[in-house]
Amino acid sequence: MKKSIWIGLGFLLYGALISWYLFMGADTSIPTQYEGTEADPSVFMSERQLELSHDFSRIKQWLYFLSVPFEWVIYLVVLGFGLSKWFRTRAMEVTRFSIIHNLIYVVLLSLIAFIMSLPIDYYSYTVSLDYQISIQPFSDWMRDKIISFWINTLFLFVIVQTLYWLMNKSEKRWWLYGWLLSVPFTLFIYFIQPIWIDPLYNDFYRLEDKVLEDKILALADRADISADRVYEVNMSEKTNALNAYVNGIGSNLRIVLWDTTLQKLSDEEVLFVMAHEMGHFVKHHLYWNLIGSIVTSFLGLWIGSRVFNWMIRKWGHHWGIEKPTDIASLPALLLVFSVLSFMASPVENAISRNAEHSADEYAIEMTEDSKAAVGSFQQLAVSGLSEVHPPLLVKLFLYGHPTMLERITFLDQWEQKTTKNEKIEEEEK
Template sequence: MKRLYAVLIAVFGVYALASIIYFLKGDLFHIPLALVGSKADPHTFMTAQEIGNAESLSRIRSLAYFLSSPLQMGLLLVLLGVGVKFRMAAEKLFKASFLQIVVFVLLFTLLMDVLFLPVDYFLYKMDQSYGISTETLFTFWSDKGKDFVLNLLGSIVMVLIFKWVLKRSPNRWWLWFWLISIPLILFLTFIQPVVLDPLYNDFQPLQDQVLKEQILQLAAQSHIPADQVYQVNMSERTSAINAYVNGIGGNARIVLWDTILNKLQPDEILTVMAHEMGHYVERHIYLGIAYGIALSFIGFWLAFHAYRWFLGRWGARWGIRGEHDLAALPVLLLIATVMSFASAPAQNAFSRVIEHRADVYSMKMTGDGRAAIRAFQQIAKVNLSPVTQPKLVQWFRGSHPTIMERILYFEHYDH
């Protein structure tokens, strides 16, 4: 094991050094010469300081992502022995399997949160230093506490289901677990806008009645069953701007961050809202769920075989007693983490397609390319977003087309 750990540390050290050089020193944000001086050129609508801050913050965030993901994988591997100790402690405390599961999940979730707290806190301080985060320390810890409780409860439920399915169908648990995950995903999608979101923010009806009527008119033209528009007090957390339409059926909610109301003009807001409505009208949420379900089918099948292979080959070395052992759960989490990182390009590619479709819908509804260009120029300024990204970052982190690509598309309607 010591040799394995030494090799892992050496490999991560080389990877980390290469990542640091690439993200902190590389020429990552140049635009084509043909676009210099165009509306997609950040120098035409951002100051040199804004451009520098946007690029610096993007470098830091990308570096944190590409370092923390493999670091989490390595830590999960190293902590397999700790998982065995947690299982032993749970068994000493309680005889009931349910309580053992609760104790084990609690200890392991708490350990992972504590280990990655420095990364989260570092990014929080970075966002503060660049003026993106307006979050107080109290709000930061409050959100962390809510995240912990929700993750803990969700993890306990998932582990209980996994153990139940594994006991009854040891050779087909991946298929049954996948089938059970489908209604769970739909349920969470349904309750998020009305139950989960209000745990973090205060929602109230949009105060600007003129803008509200304009948005509801767009919604009526899009056949969205909404008679209310909400604004949410995101200015308590961030200076960034955003808006969204989420929920299913009668639970659909049209929501604007209060920051967008302060920083965009009404015609710019309408192009953004038409984009968000495009997601609803073209059923992107359903397409996303279907895509996720299809991807997870493959993922569960691969996880089943990787889990069984790993435990058969390495489990005994860590003191794991088999597939039913609570101490084996971090192995499953490790596999899921690796697969999530590996599948990020496929997920983001799909997301970029539907985001472009929503841009197309926005222009279909408003035809106002000039306002859309101004909106995304302002989004780049306020959110400190570079107009372009290197392909590696776009593959793994780019859920939307770049701002440069979006502005170039909107120019077709700039008249």
């Protein structure tokens, strides 16, 4: 009970500190040298939009920085109050088959985590509604949450069943064998996501604007991307935000545009956005992401296995867990991986920002239309109420893309450099 009180007080103190940082301590003003430029939000946003952008960004950032440690609190509560041991005991009373024990346990643990996280998730949903980023009805939102719950629970069960089977076979090297098995599993997920998983949430259909599709496919042909169609997805039923992407590998590669992007951007702006996405493919970022996830999982499993074993040795008897192979130890394992993932996110985001900048470079070199490029970024910021110059901590932990300030100033510099080179060429002639 005393430890629970200390955990609660620690969470409250952390919440107070992160709230002070986000709402009062962080400076997000535009650097003086960029005031009045195309990167200055006061140039392309109204006063009301600036206010909404600031408030919406702060609340969403605050929710993120609270929700991650709250997940850790959930695992500690399940362990500390004996719920994990109780779940295991109830599962064992149902049947003598261990695979069914594990399935029941995973469902119970996932359900308690889902219920305890629901208030934060619901508040995040209502905030998006209030700021008109989301227009998704509650019934549809809840449907997506339930679909995600069962998909995640199914994947978690497969992973848990595999890892704990490996633990029973080899307590020292289970993490290595688990990693080796994760490689084909990761490849499988990359391959099936565009075809099997994404359509569970939205309807995908061929781009209705055939003229624009021909332009995009011509762009893809210049990029040596073998695509014969562009997909449109009906995200306008859920959100006012914009997005486009290229995902999948091999024959399952898909070029996808949200219909909101088509509604709010000009054809030239759409082409720049698609050139950016194609840049990821041309520069093999999809495959580098795949390799990165494989390397990251190796390090995570290696470090995590050692921390996990140490936790069970130190606190297992307090939680009613005799050894690591006990399924009741799962919350401790998930806690370790969640903490490691959070700690690694600044490095992963930095790598991602570099890849996104590389895709921006490719897109502007391919389209040579800085006006459309800047316009697309400005419209992305307006539609998503994105903060142009976020706090440093937010950038480190949340931004897998360069900030809008960085992206637009890069385009301005590219335009200036191009203009200068053209003048030099003319003078030489």
